[in-house]
Amino acid sequence: MSANAETVTQGVQGVHRVTLRFADDVEHRVEVAPGQSVLAAALAQGVPLISQCESGSCGTCVARVCDGDVRMNSKKQTALLSSEREEGYRLTCQAFAEADSVLELDYPSTLGEQTPEQSEAEITELEWLSSNVVRLALTLPEDQTFEFWPGQYARLRIPGTEDWRSYSMSSAPGEAPRVEFLIRILESGAMSDYLRERAAVGDHIEVEGPHGAFYLREPEGPLVMVAGGTGLAPMMAMLDTVRVQGSRAPKTLLSFGCATPDNLFHGDELELRCFWMSKLEVRTSVDQAPEGYAGRIGTPVDALQAADVAAPGTTAYLCGPPPMIEAARARLIELGLPADRIFAEQFTPSAE
Ligand code: FES
Known part of the structure; x- marks a missing residue:
């Protein structure tokens, strides 16, 4: 932010400064206006926070308040567990600054710079592993780079619909262009119905990813x-x-x-x-x-x-x-x- 911009926002009533501290010790400070979510402020000011649904349901945008006052609507049902909320965790897409604050992200600043890619993959393996789990393996086009960290997820578009569902990759990043998912089959559900009734090896399916801040850190012990x-x-x-x-x-x-x-x-x-x-x-x-x-x-x-x-x-x-x-x-x-x-x-x- 330029010195001029800082001067303009300084002192504006209700605007709070929120410092976003990433796991690689990179810090960004953003100005959060009244009624503006921390995520919206960060993205508008070019800070690479991770997010997906922006409605509080996926939990991707979680951060922990280590100083200040950042609140969420306590009546709204979200992906945040009550124990997490008590420990100071907030979903930045649903969180509003009530004071100058510091939020910690448990991923490095480089993760948000990952650009999700979209491509059409071919179903190459489809196998029922149990009464309610299917293993789905896709092969991405050869010119497609799909770099992800183990633990992250991708979104799959249900063929013939505009609906997308999110699934974690079960294959290691090194196996790309083969990418594998383990999918629970529900009694009813658009993806479950597709996999149970219509899916076949050779079908094409749109994939978008990677997403998410759940990934394997450099191990420091067991x-x-x-x-x-x-x-x-x-x-x-x-x-x-x-x-x-x-x-x-x-x-x-x-x-x-x-x-x-x-x-x-x-x-x-x-x-x-x-x-x-x-x-x-x-x-x-x-x-x-x-x-x-x-x-x-x-x-x-x-x-x-x-x-x-x-x-x-x-x-x-x-x-x-x-x-x-x-x-x-x-x-x-x-x-x-x-x-x-x-x-x-x-x-x-x-x-x-
Ligand atoms: S982006 Fe999904 S909960 Fe915030």
């Missing part, structure tokens, strides 16, 4: 991953990224759960990862099972223990439905993991 259902997808991308480090790959725990045994999937893929990665442990749980079931019954959160987070530098990644995320976050903090070492991506039905 990794703890907690995944519910198709929340396994970004964890697969992360596992396949760290496994190429061979013996330098960090000790990793994946606690994965589904509702019932017939919902479980990717057992063979996880077994293979355990074979390849000597420091990987997988705990698989089901919420409920018929009598005599030999596996673990409970949630993937129940399977977490204090020893899992005891090592310095442990970082946790959570992906699944909101109640699982909330329970996992609370449990990990109770076990002693600092809140700023926990990164989460929650699924909502519209996102699936």
Whole structure:
């Protein structure tokens, strides 16, 4: 901002200065007018904040208030968990500055400079993995660059409609132009209906991405991953990224759960990862099972223990439905993991 512009806004009633502090220590200060969201102000002033829905439903634009006063409408239903709100997290697309403030973003300033690309991909694999999960592999055009960080997601346009849905990539970035997704099939839903009734290998589907600030950070210690259902997808991308480090790959725990045994999937893929990665442990749980079931019954959160987070530098990644995320976050903090070492991506039905 020029000195002149600063002079003009200084002292304007209700305008507050919000400092946006990125994980790479880059700071940007923006002027936020009354009634203007922090996100709108940042984007208007050229600051690369991550966002997607801009309606409070995806959770992509989250930031943490570390000084000042930034508020959200407490009556509006959003993707933010109540525990996150209490810890100072805000969705910048729904947040308004009440005072000069400082917000921390848990991603580097370069992430927002990533430009999502749109292209038409071909369905090359389509496989039912369980009673309600489909593995969808696409091949992007050869001239298409699709660079993403493991954990990020893309939007897929449902063929024959104007509707888009968001899904995390389950393949590692190095596998492009092949890109894979794990998609939960709902009883009714536009994408679910398409995949169940009409989709076929050879179909074309529009892809746009990458998006999102949920991604694998440079490991500073062990990794703890907690995944519910198709929340396994970004964890697969992360596992396949760290496994190429061979013996330098960090000790990793994946606690994965589904509702019932017939919902479980990717057992063979996880077994293979355990074979390849000597420091990987997988705990698989089901919420409920018929009598005599030999596996673990409970949630993937129940399977977490204090020893899992005891090592310095442990970082946790959570992906699944909101109640699982909330329970996992609370449990990990109770076990002693600092809140700023926990990164989460929650699924909502519209996102699936
Ligand atoms: S951009 Fe989706 S919640 Fe803010």
